[in-house]
Structures are given as structure tokens and as C-alpha cells.
Amino acid sequence: MSDSPAIDIDPQTLNLLADSQLNLELDNGDMILNMGPQHPATHGTLRLVVRLDGERVLSADPIIGYMHRGYEKLTEYRTYPQITTLINRIDWLSSFANEVPFIHGAEKLLGVKAPDRAEYIRTILTELSRIATFLLFLGEMGLQVGAITPAFYGFRDREHVLNLIESATGGRFHPNFNRIGGLYKDLPWGWTGECKRVLDICAKSCDDFDRLVAGNEIFEQRTRGIGIITPEVGLSYGVSGSNIRASGVDWDLRRDGEPYLAYKDVDFKVWTHPDGDSFSRYWVRLQETRESINIVRQLLNKLPSGPNMAKVPKIIKVPEGEVWVETENPLGQMGYYIVSKGSTGPFRTKIRTASFSNVSICPWLLQGIYVPDVVTVLASLYFILGDIDR
Amino acid sequence: MSSLVLAVDIGWGATTAIKTAVVLAMIPAGALILGYVFLLKTMSHMQSRLGPMDSGGFHGWFQLLGDGMKFLQKEDIMPEDADKQVFAMAPIVVLMSTFLVYVVIPVGPELYVRNLDVGIFYVLAVSSLSVIGVLMAGWASSSKFALLGALRAAAQLIAYELPLLLAVVGVVMQAGTASMNGIVQAQVDGEIFGFSGIGLPFILTQFVGFSLFMIASQAELTQPPFDMPVAESELVGGHMVEYTGFRFLFFFMGEFGTAFAFAAISATLFLGGWTLPGLDMNAEYMKIAGPIILFTKVMLISFLMFWARFTYPRFREDQLQKLAWKFLIPLSVVNILVTAAFQVWV
Numbered sequence: 001m002s003d004s005p006a007i008d009i010d011p012q013t014l015n016l017l018a019d020s021q022l023n024l025e026l027d028n029g030d031m032i033l034n035m036g037p038q039h040p041a042t043h044g045t046l047r048l049v050v051r052l053d054g055e056r057v058l059s060a061d062p063i064i065g066y067m068h069r070g071y072e073k074l075t076e077y078r079t080y081p082q083i084t085t086l087i088n089r090i091d092w093l094s095s096f097a098n099e100v101p102f103i104h105g106a107e108k109l110l111g112v113k114a115p116d117r118a119e120y121i122r123t124i125l126t127e128l129s130r131i132a133t134f135l136l137f138l139g140e141m142g143l144q145v146g147a148i149t150p151a152f153y154g155f156r157d158r159e160h161v162l163n164l165i166e167s168a169t170g171g172r173f174h175p176n177f178n179r180i181g182g183l184y185k186d187l188p189w190g191w192t193g194e195c196k197r198v199l200d201i202c203a204k205s206c207d208d209f210d211r212l213v214a215g216n217e218i219f220e221q222r223t224r225g226i227g228i229i230t231p232e233v234g235l236s237y238g239v240s241g242s243n244i245r246a247s248g249v250d251w252d253l254r255r256d257g258e259p260y261l262a263y264k265d266v267d268f269k270v271w272t273h274p275d276g277d278s279f280s281r282y283w284v285r286l287q288e289t290r291e292s293i294n295i296v297r298q299l300l301n302k303l304p305s306g307p308n309m310a311k312v313p314k315i316i317k318v319p320e321g322e323v324w325v326e327t328e329n330p331l332g333q334m335g336y337y338i339v340s341k342g343s344t345g346p347f348r349t350k351i352r353t354a355s356f357s358n359v360s361i362c363p364w365l366l367q368g369i370y371v372p373d374v375v376t377v378l379a380s381l382y383f384i385l386g387d388i389d390r
Numbered sequence: 391m392s393s394l395v396l397a398v399d400i401g402w403g404a405t406t407a408i409k410t411a412v413v414l415a416m417i418p419a420g421a422l423i424l425g426y427v428f429l430l431k432t433m434s435h436m437q438s439r440l441g442p443m444d445s446g447g448f449h450g451w452f453q454l455l456g457d458g459m460k461f462l463q464k465e466d467i468m469p470e471d472a473d474k475q476v477f478a479m480a481p482i483v484v485l486m487s488t489f490l491v492y493v494v495i496p497v498g499p500e501l502y503v504r505n506l507d508v509g510i511f512y513v514l515a516v517s518s519l520s521v522i523g524v525l526m527a528g529w530a531s532s533s534k535f536a537l538l539g540a541l542r543a544a545a546q547l548i549a550y551e552l553p554l555l556l557a558v559v560g561v562v563m564q565a566g567t568a569s570m571n572g573i574v575q576a577q578v579d580g581e582i583f584g585f586s587g588i589g590l591p592f593i594l595t596q597f598v599g600f601s602l603f604m605i606a607s608q609a610e611l612t613q614p615p616f617d618m619p620v621a622e623s624e625l626v627g628g629h630m631v632e633y634t635g636f637r638f639l640f641f642f643m644g645e646f647g648t649a650f651a652f653a654a655i656s657a658t659l660f661l662g663g664w665t666l667p668g669l670d671m672n673a674e675y676m677k678i679a680g681p682i683i684l685f686t687k688v689m690l691i692s693f694l695m696f697w698a699r700f701t702y703p704r705f706r707e708d709q710l711q712k713l714a715w716k717f718l719i720p721l722s723v724v725n726i727l728v729t730a731a732f733q734v735w736v
Contacts, residue, residue, distance in 0.1 A: 146703040148433075149437050156438055218704070221706075373706065
């Protein structure tokens with residue numbers, strides 16, 4: 001381009017010419033469709049600008065930020081115990097799982113270790129919120145493909161799990177149950193028996209979804225071979241969690257990461273699927289729900305006794321230092337980078353959320369597919385808007 | 391609605407007026423019954439919820455009427471860029487096609503508006519008029535979502551009109567007539583290998599035709615699994631996306647009214663219509679029993695239609711075209727050939 005001919009023309013006219021050229025290029029018969037911010041398929045306020053040729057997608061640009069609440073900044077003005085209230089609301093479907101990595105980071109900085117019983121209960125509640133999130137996904141995916149009924153089953157069975165979480169923590173959606181050094185309270189009387197009953201319901205629900213949705217021929221037609229994420233591309237975009245496991249990458253922070261919670265004491269399988277398409281993402285989540293049920297059953301059987309809180313000072317002042325904690329959340333890898341300057345609150349917190357990276361693959365993933373598939377691929381990626389925008 | 395039912399011979403003008411009024415009343419009545427029984431109650435039961443329980447006292451029977459009244463109160467919004475006249479006409483065109491279908495359905499021995507010789511083909515012809523209304527709505531509402539939905543509907547109709555028609559051909563060949571009354575008569579007169587106890591409901595010989603008809607009519611009605619023109623999860627309602635209030639109600643009534651009509655046609659073609667084996671079709675009591683029998687059959691068939699509607703996810707447009715052209719149409723041609731062979735040699 002260096003030897004382009006010099007044009008003797010004044011800059012103003014050149015700009016106008018450039019504009020008209022651009023207009024000519026834009027007016028090529030493509031249709032630009034704005035999906036969102038208010039659109040049922042994006043479950044939240046994700047805006048997707050889709051350029052269409054007929055029904056085929058030429059390009060898709062996700063536009064995020066409609067729900068930005070500035071939680072990273074807000075953490076700088078709150079004390080450590082207050083922050084759990086905020087981060088509950090990042091991924092609002094599995095709030096309890098959000099609290100865990102942050103509390104772990106703070107505990108690490110402070111040099112406190114939560115008692116075994118607290119760690120076990122934390123693991124149980126994390127897995128329960130994973131089950132609740134995935135049950136909703138398993139139904140919701142059916143809804144996006146056009147079947148209404150699975151969505152209601154998903155909501156119905158998730159409600160059992162939410163009731164369970166509520167009876168233990170007092171909060172259905174935002175438990176805010178973790179404290180630095182343990183848990184606010186012990187489990188209520190009779191909770192474990194009730195939990196086992198609910199797990200049976202969830203296991204049955206998984207079988208239902210297996211037959212009603214995953215076993216449906218139309219569903220398979222709609223999802224097999226659609227929206228394929230290859231392992232290399234997925235990893236380069238930072239896709240994590242079930243989405244990358246569905247591409248055949250055998251990577252689960254519960255097993256492969258720095259040991260946290262009580263995962264070292266349970267025996268579980270990390271499910272992968274070689275295909276990387278929408279169907280495999282559905283299938284992997286279905287198996288992971290079953291695996292979570294299995295994990296909770298094991299934990300309930302070996303729940304140790306003891307206190308639910310370690311000895312911590314009344315006013316928590318965290319010594320200077322930096323820490324990076326990452327966990328395997330329902331949506332994928334979630335991490336907190338906490339910088340402390342020795343005060344009651346963090347100096348700076350960086351929150352790494354799974355959905356942000358999972359959605360960043362959209363422009364690459366949505367090219368060349370049809371409009372109906374945009375919806376199924378988005379649904380199979382399974383993101384929460386609060387988790388993208390924070 | 392013949393004058394014989396009324397027991398007095400009134401003039402042609404009055405008879406026609408009464409017929410029109412009855413057909414006009416049938417559409418909202420059919421839509422309401424299907425909407426209440428299946429959309430509100432059966433669906434709720436399948437999805438393990440109650441559905442409306444309060445309005446009207448008994449299991450929320452008043453809910454749909456209340457919804458209708460709500461639609462009447464709503465503001466009539468028209469998009470600024472809309473083609474106003476076309477936009478306003480579109481729901482009426484859709485409802486009109488539903489209205490015209492009811493004309494030839496025989497409900498009892500003398501209970502029909504017109505006994506056309508080409509009855510069933512008339513039905514298929516006028517029922518496809520509705521897509522013109524859908525296209526009008528899509529073009530006129532100046533919304534990209536509506537346009538996509540309307541074009542999908544048009545493509546879908548072309549693909550599904552053919553299997554629908556070919557599925558009926560087998561019945562017409564067996565009955566030897568295209569008149570709806572004639573088809574009912576043929577099923578009563580027919581016999582199975584010389585046994586004439588139950589007549590010959592064509593579902594026994596034309597089961598393939600029945601399945602094809604049900605699948606194709608499901609597509610014609612744009613119900614799941616063939617509801618891409620509406621596709622609430624991607625196109626948020628397709629051609630209806632810009633409609634509010636009473637105009638939306640027209641579309642809604644058109645959808646369920648047509649579902650009722652197609653169930654009635656299917657019952658007439660394949661299940662013997664308003665007759666029942668063992669009952670004398672010429673008896674006086676059939677004037678009362680006929681409509682009740684037909685209604686029961688309509689409900690049975692509607693249940694099948696709505697069951698599929700609540701269970702299946704939706705196809706993609708190209709998959710639907712593949713299904714229609716590569717599977718349904720060849721199958722219906724084979725069905726016709728087999729029927730013809732039986733008619734000639736057996």
C-alpha cells in the first residue's frame with residue numbers, strides 16, 4: 001500500500017469521498033437485525049447486531065454493558081464481609097458458588113483456615129447451586145429450541161433445590177452465607193435427609209431431560225453439528241467450564257486446579273464430549289448435573305462434625321498482599337485477583353467471570369449459521385448477563 | 391343450518407343470514423374451546439402447573455373471555471412506517487380464510503352451509519388464503535422480525551400445501567367423491583372385507599394419509615414443531631410482532647379457529663365425521679347426536695395436535711423443507727399409488 005498514487009485533493013473532499021465510498025459498501029442488500037437488548041433469546045440485556053443475507057448470518061457482534069454495575073470498583077469501598085453481598089449478584093443463578101472463591105482469597109490473605117465441616121457444607125451448597133443452575137439450563141435450552149414444556153420442568157425441579165438452599169442459608173437467590181473463616185450458621189436439623197430426598201428428585205429430573213430433550217430427534221437435528229467450537233479456538237478465546245469440556249478438553253478446576261473446598265475427598269468423573277457442538281454442550285451439562293448429585297450424596301455421607309466457624313477477629317483487617325483464586329463455577333472458570341493494602345477492604349479486585357469469555361467467542365462462532373441457530377448456540381453457551389457485565 | 395332443522399320454511403335471505411351468523415359464531419367458539427381446554431388446561435397439566443384457576447370460579451373457565459375483553463381495551467398501536475391500510479386488512483384476511491373453511495364442514499345430516507361437489511379441495515384452497523394475510527402483515531408492519539416471519543410462513547405454505555393435498559387424494563379416490571357429505575356417506579356405506587358392521591372409517595385404510603394430513607396441517611397451522619414463522623424465541627412472534635389489541639385477537643382467533651376447522655376436516659375425512667358405527671345415520675336423533683359426535687372427534691384429534699405442540703421443539707426452516715420435499719411428498723405419492731392399485735385390483 002506504500003506506493004499508492006498521490007492524489008492532489010483537499011482533505012475535506014477526501015473525507016467526503018471516503019464517506020460516500022463507505023455508504024456504497026454498506027448498501028449491499030444485507031439486512032441488519034438488532035437482537036436485543038430486549039429479546040427473549042438473550043435472557044437478559046445482551047444486544048446482538050446480526051448482519052443477515054436472507055436467513056444466513058454474515059456477522060454477529062455482541063454488544064455488552066447494559067447491565068454494568070461496577071462491582072469491581074464497588075469492592076474498593078466495602079469491607080471484606082460486605083463484599084459477599086455484592087458478588088452474590090454477579091452470577092445470580094449460582095450465587096453461593098460466587099462467594100466461595102472470594103472468601104477463599106480473603107482467607108488465604110488472612111491466613112485463616114475454615115474448619116472441615118464448614119468446607120464440606122460449602123462444597124455441598126456450591127454443588128447444589130450448580131445443580132440448580134444446570135436444571136434451569138436443561139429446561140431453558142428446550143425453550144430456545146421451541147419446546148415449551150421442558151422449561152417448566154426445569155423451573156419446577158430447580159425450585160426444590162432453591163428451597164433447600166433457602167432453608168440452610170435463609171436466601172433463595174442471594175444466600176450471603178459465607179463468612180471469612182467459615183459459615184454464618186450450621187445446617188438446620190433434618191436438612192441432610194431432606195437434601196437426599198431432593199437429590200432423588202433431581203436425578204429423576206435428569207432422566208426426564210435425557211429422554212424429553214436430549215433424546216428428541218428434532219432437538220438433535222437442531223443442535224448436532226451446529227456452533228462447533230474447536231478446542232484450540234475455544235482455549236484461545238478463554239472459553240471455560242462445560243463449554244470447553246464439550247469440545248473435548250479435559251480440564252476441570254475442581255480436579256486440576258489448586259485444591260479447594262472438599263473436592264479432594266470425593267470421587268467424581270469429569271465429563272467431556274469430543275464434538276464441541278451445541279448438543280455436546282447440552283449433553284455435558286446433563287452429565288455434570290448427575291455428577292454433582294453424586295458428589296453431594298458422597299459428601300452428605302461423610303459430613304464431619306465440628307464447629308462451623310474458625311477463630312477470626314471481630315474487625316477483619318487483611319494484611320498486605322496479593323492473591324489469585326480461581327474455582328470451577330457452574331458457568332466456568334471464575335477467579336478473583338485481590339490486592340490488599342492492609343485495610344478492612346481490598347485495594348483493588350479483579351473479577352474474572354466465565355460468561356465474559358464464553359460470549360467473546362460469539363462473533364467467530366455465529367458466522368455462517370442461520371438465524372434460528374443463533375438462538376440455540378447462544379442458549380447452549382449458557383451465559384448470565386450479570387456474569388458478563390458485573 | 392337447513393330450513394328443515396328450523397321446522398319452518400323461511401326465505402333464502404333469512405337462511406343465509408342465519409348460516410352466516412352461525413359460522414361467524416363458530417370461529418370464536420371453536421377458538422375459545424380449544425384455547426381453554428388445551429392451551430390453558432391440558433398444557434398446564436402436562437407442564438405440572440395449574441393454569442388459570444380464579445376467573446369465573448370453576449377452574450378459570452372465564453380466563454380466555456377475560457383475556458379477550460382485555461384485548462378490546464388495549465390501545466390500537468400502528469407502527470409509524472406501517473402501510474396503514476394493508477396493516478389493518480391483514481388480520482381480517484387471515485380470519486376470513488378461517489371463516490370460509492367452515493362453510494363446507496357437515497356437522498349433522500342436514501347441518502351444513504353448502505354441500506359443494508369439490509368440498510375438500512375448496513377447503514384446501516381457501517385455507518391457504520391465510521398466508522396472504524400473513525404476508526400482508528409481515529410486509530406492512532415495517533419490522534424486520536415480522537418480515538422474516540412472513541417470508542418463512544410463505545415458504546412453509548408452499549412446501550406443505552402439496553403433502554396436504556396429496557394426503558387427501560387417497561381418501562377422495564376411495565370415497566369416489568370430493569364432497570364432504572359424500573365422504574361421510576362413503577365411510578358409512580363402506581365395508582371391511584364384506585363386514586359392514588362399522589362401515590369403513592378411512593383411517594383404517596388411509597392411515598398413512600391420516601398421518602401425513604396431521605403433520606401437514608400442523609405445518610399449515612404454524613404450530614410446533616413447525617412454528618418457525620412465529621418462533622417466539624427468535625422472531626418474537628413473527629408477523630404478529632407489531633400487532634396489539636383487537637387486531638392481535640384476530641390473529642389469535644384465526645389460529646385456533648383454523649385448528650378447530652382442521653380437526654373437524656380430519657375427523658370428517660378419516661373418522662367418519664358426524665356418524666358413529668352402530669347408529670343409524672338417517673334417524674331423527676342424529677340431528678342432535680351428530681354435532682355432539684363430531685365435536686367429540688374434533689376434541690380427540692385436537693388433543694393429538696396440541697400434544698405434539700407442547701412436546702416437540704421446532705424445526706429449522708431448511709430442515710422443514712427437506713422433510714416436506716424429500717419425505718412427505720414422496721410418501722404421499724406412494725400412498726396414492728398403493729390406493730390406486732387397491733382400487734383397481736381388489
